[in-house]
Amino acid sequence: MVSLASASPLWLRDNCPCADCRDPRNGQKLFQITELPDALAVDAVHDARTPEGSPAREVVWAPDGHRSVYPESWLGDHLPGAAAPGDGRTEDDKELWAASRFDGGLPEADWDAYRGDPAVRAAALDSVLRLGFVLLRGVPVHDRHVLDVAGTFGYVRETNYGELFEVRVEADPNNLAFTGARITPHTDNPYRDPVPTLQLLHCLVNAAQGGDSGLVDGFHAAALLRAEAPESYEILTRVPVPFAFADERTELRAHRPLIGTDPAGRIREIRFNNRSIGTLRLPTDRLDAFYAAYRRFGELLLRPELQLDFRLAPGDCLIFDNTRLLHARTAFAESGDRHLQGAYADIDGLASTLAVLRREESAR
């Protein structure tokens, strides 16, 4: 039997599951927290049953006489002391990795199986949440197909680069990505807030010498920095960095730390992109300290054992968490043929799609 003696009255009442308090169709609450009586207290507690017949506890409330029936199972899961799950976005909910984690192979799925089998789809989406990426193989090599891939789990986030963007050598590139240059590990669009949380890269052609891909787990790197140089880690979580991007039609800026943490101090978001760091303004001693920490984190991110290297083949579509993983590519000969189509999307929609897949699976 679950005891209600330790429960906070306002908390318990705010979680009343009755149809007057909460819309049974979507769980939305139908009252305001300000509408509850000031002197709210538990008047009496009785054994009861839910409408479905499960064991429950009925609370009679003073002063308003409202009655709430809480399933025993809900109380057991939610009373203080029960483990508190996160929302899946901080380091606590991730499997941090170095490159050797994937010696046995990459997390991947065949496109036809992904489309046809909900279990394959769920496993692939789970990889994005847990490991930060998945590689879909055998995706049709069709123009704009990357948008269909995004549509399997969520919504495209259009940006100044378009609904999709072409990663290939351009005559007058507005971004280093559109040249043959080597690109070291970075996250995309740090000058956007909200930053696109997912990126898709669909390989159409990769016949150039070079142009291999790399991924680094930024959460793992930040956790290493915290262990090895706590003062550097602290600085990088505290200093808002002015990221900026401007071209003919665009002028974006966002001031965010390189390592974003939640209020509990857990790593939640990495932004790292040397190309678009603007001019910091701080007292000189703080500038010196920031730059020492920034260099240290930059060196750490280049450790070979952290970077997972692989090569995209036509038909591969990489989906990765742009708030966690840094991506890189080796240089390639600009005369060679290499063409990816990319798109941005958001990870909250992907997590929702996975949750619904799991709900349907457990209902079968």
Place this chain on the structure above:
Amino acid sequence: MVSLASASPLWLRDNCPCADCRDPRNGQKLFQITELPDALAVDAVHDARTPEGSPAREVVWAPDGHRSVYPESWLGDHLPGAAAPGDGRTEDDKELWAASRFDGGLPEADWDAYRGDPAVRAAALDSVLRLGFVLLRGVPVHDRHVLDVAGTFGYVRETNYGELFEVRVEADPNNLAFTGARITPHTDNPYRDPVPTLQLLHCLVNAAQGGDSGLVDGFHAAALLRAEAPESYEILTRVPVPFAFADERTELRAHRPLIGTDPAGRIREIRFNNRSIGTLRLPTDRLDAFYAAYRRFGELLLRPELQLDFRLAPGDCLIFDNTRLLHARTAFAESGDRHLQGAYADIDGLASTLAVLRREESAR
């Protein structure tokens, strides 16, 4: 003459404007912070001129002999001690308001003038950044036209509610918004992370009794809470609140504080929505403290002097900052005809559009 004695060497070198260090087309940096020499130091400083003939200082670097030419004007603006602008998103860059701020009228623009005159467009977009909203008048009462409005400054953020959503009475609503019920001040989609940062509401019909609109400046309310009850404010910035929404096709959750602050402690993001607060899990004493603070903030948000009341007429399109303003509506008779079309978008794109408009204006 500007002194370079106080500058941090890594900072100064990282800001070298030469074409080898920074792509002149887009300002992107072409080197890694890890590529700079460990013992980087200023070897010599000379008076110089920029290629355009403006006064400048040339720095010769040890140990690599690189030369950087910094315009005097840039040094004056950026050396330690110069005022540091923000990215426009925290309370420091906003004009906080109570309802009486608008006794002389709402920030509004006529649709034709907005489309035809860049100065009108710039003033309207500036209102969204500075005050949190603008009201466009005379927007054609056409189905889906709200998407065209979003296209004037940025990109639509598609969600589970669609590319656009219909705000009218529905037979089987999945959200209280789609009934005739009163809705108290709230922000939308707090269970999304990233949350949509802008909302558009385009009024097509408003013939119902009731259904008036209200806006509350959440940054102002949070600043009041900080002044009146610092301990409550502190709790609301520190406790991640589990927001959740689920229906047939969707299962979203995000754990974020009601008052989001940047690393410097400035108010940056408000989430307040009683309907979608899930079950907090904390020790009982912290639950009691959270609920006391939550109620206090909720009461503060209902102060009549904070809420700006107005009525949308057909052809009005309200654009507002969903990370700052709370919106509300009075109840209306479900028999009456009321129909809005809404869409979400993002404020970083709006800020970019405004910055480009200003750049073009100053170039004229």
